[in-house]
Amino acid sequence: MxxxxxxxxxxxxxxxxxxxxxxxxxxxxxxxxxxxxxxxxxxxxxxxxxxxxxxxxxxxxxxxxxxxxxxxxxxxxxxxxxxxxxxxxxxxxxxxxxxxRLAKQASSRSASRNDEPSTTPGDGEDPNTIFISIGKNRRVFPRDLIGLFSSVDGVDPEKIGDIRILDNYSFVTVDPSIAPGLITALHNSDYRGRKLTVNFARKKG
Structure with a gap:
């Protein structure tokens, strides 16, 4: 041919x-x-x-x-x-x-990981999306984050939506009604050998 x-x-x-x-x-x-x-x-x-x-x-x-x-x-x-x-x-x-943009956001979140998290989205923050400082480098998959979030009292897995996992951090879309409880429960908690930063993600743009 x-x-x-x-x-x-x-x-x-x-x-x-x-x-x-x-x-x-x-x-x-x-x-x-x-x-x-x-x-x-x-x-x-x-x-x-x-x-x-x-x-x-x-x-x-x-x-x-x-x-x-x-x-x-x-x-x-x-x-x-x-x-x-x-x-x-x-x-x-x-x-x-x-x-x-994502790297800048991750750096900003990491710098404030020991601060008390805000359970109310501020200007430029997305009330539907959670930032969490763990990703592929810790061999995290969507099922792991669903399990972690579901371990928090009052969190129904059906209220967890899209999950985007990058190298060092991830973004999880959730129902706004469960976001404050997730942030309060998981921020500064230990997971796979590291302290987690959990907060509202910044809006795109």
């Missing part, structure tokens, strides 16, 4: 995106969600077609970055590589800004 070489600029875009996704898997994605998707992949994609299926996914992803592949006739479609590079750069800058 004949192969078609891509221009070096397109190769660089695809490689950069693959590396970005690998970093995202390692540091940002929810392992439980990844396991669910992996099981679907293994169940519905025959083992001898998985490499081509993965290649097809890469092709579709590359197209969103502005890469244009040859048509069946062999005539290459026109590509706007400058637009693709600008889009990729803008996306990278956005991710970089988000990482800085």
């Amino acid at each position: 004949a192969t078609r070489e891509l221009p070096s600029q397109d190769n660089e875009l695809i490689i950069a995106k693959i590396e970005e996704l690998l970093q995202q898997i390692q540091y940002q994605e929810d392992p439980a969600e990844m396991d669910t998707l992996r099981r679907l992949y293994k169940k519905h994609v025959p083992i001898f077609r998985r490499s081509y299926f993965s290649a097809l996914l890469i092709r579709e992803l590359a197209r969103t970055q502005g890469v244009r592949f040859s048509s069946p006739s062999g005539k290459p479609a026109k590509a706007s590589r400058s637009d693709a590079r600008r889009a990729a750069k803008a996306e990278a800058e956005q991710r970089k800004a988000e990482v800085k």
Whole structure:
């Protein structure tokens, strides 16, 4: 089967995106969600077609970055590589800004970990989201945080929503009615060998 070489600029875009996704898997994605998707992949994609299926996914992803592949006739479609590079750069800058924002928030929370927590959200704080200073580096998974929160008297697991786990800290969406009790019970408590900082998360933006 004949192969078609891509221009070096397109190769660089695809490689950069693959590396970005690998970093995202390692540091940002929810392992439980990844396991669910992996099981679907293994169940519905025959083992001898998985490499081509993965290649097809890469092709579709590359197209969103502005890469244009040859048509069946062999005539290459026109590509706007400058637009693709600008889009990729803008996306990278956005991710970089988000990482800085989260790191700044974590630093601010850590500096005040020994202070008495506020059980009333202040200006710029989200009454629906709890910040907790533990994450992937302590091998924490969503089920662990659900168990920790559910151990607090009066907390119904059904009132616990989305959970986002990062390297050193996590964000948990909860019903506002249980947020003050969680903060009071868990702030400065010991969990897996460290003191926890638990408070309202800051709103995005």
